[in-house]
Amino acid sequence: MARDIVADFLSHLTNVRRKGEDKTAFFPVSNLIIKLVEIMKREGYIKNYRLVDSSRGKIIEIELSEYFNEANAIKPRFPVEYSELEKYEKRYLPALNFGRLILSTSKGLITNREAKEQKIGGVLIAYVY
Template sequence: MTNDIISNMLTKIRNANLAKHYIVQVESTKITNSIIRVLHKEGFIYKYEEIEKKPYKYLLISLKYKGKEKKRIITELKRISKPGLKVYTNKKEIPKVLGGIGVAILSTSQGVMTDKEARQHGIGGEILCYVW
């Protein structure tokens, strides 16, 4: 069992993506559900589904690829805030990932959201990860 559920989830998605698998299974928690919902909304994953096998809950994530060559939609997942070192930002200093091409996922007082949504709401928070 790992202490950092988010890093574990990002690593599983990264490895499945590099191996060009279509489906990956990760542990279902409140925070992983929120991050996956944001990735789905931003178009990085095809779909996701929560499976419950007592006493565990899992998320089955369908990864997205382009064309016959199966070009990856997600080129990189990078964990920013870690259990040993939390990284916070205020509303004025929210980073732009690759000049706006990528997405920063933040945990805010109003839930997990992208950097664009946080700027629109005028709130900062903990920077969980970067995706591009």
């Protein structure tokens, strides 16, 4: 059975928040995880992060922001057209303009807000709020 590293990572962050902690480390790290973290930092859900080399590979150390509540992977990975974004926002986000969907597009990983501005669709990867 294949491992879903995105789901593992986002569940890890949610569990850390539920324990009342702000700092954590995660292993293994892929380019997809790094891009997710960069988006979450840009959107204000992560205060800071750094990559650390270890003998087993890279480890990412993360400090969560007070604005981070929950994050989860979306499975199955739905292909979404630009016109359908609002439907999925209502399904996965708790309120209007609260939280972000993260999509994989031909232009890389972007948020639902950026997808609306650029009028492009993609494949739903995760949500965070």
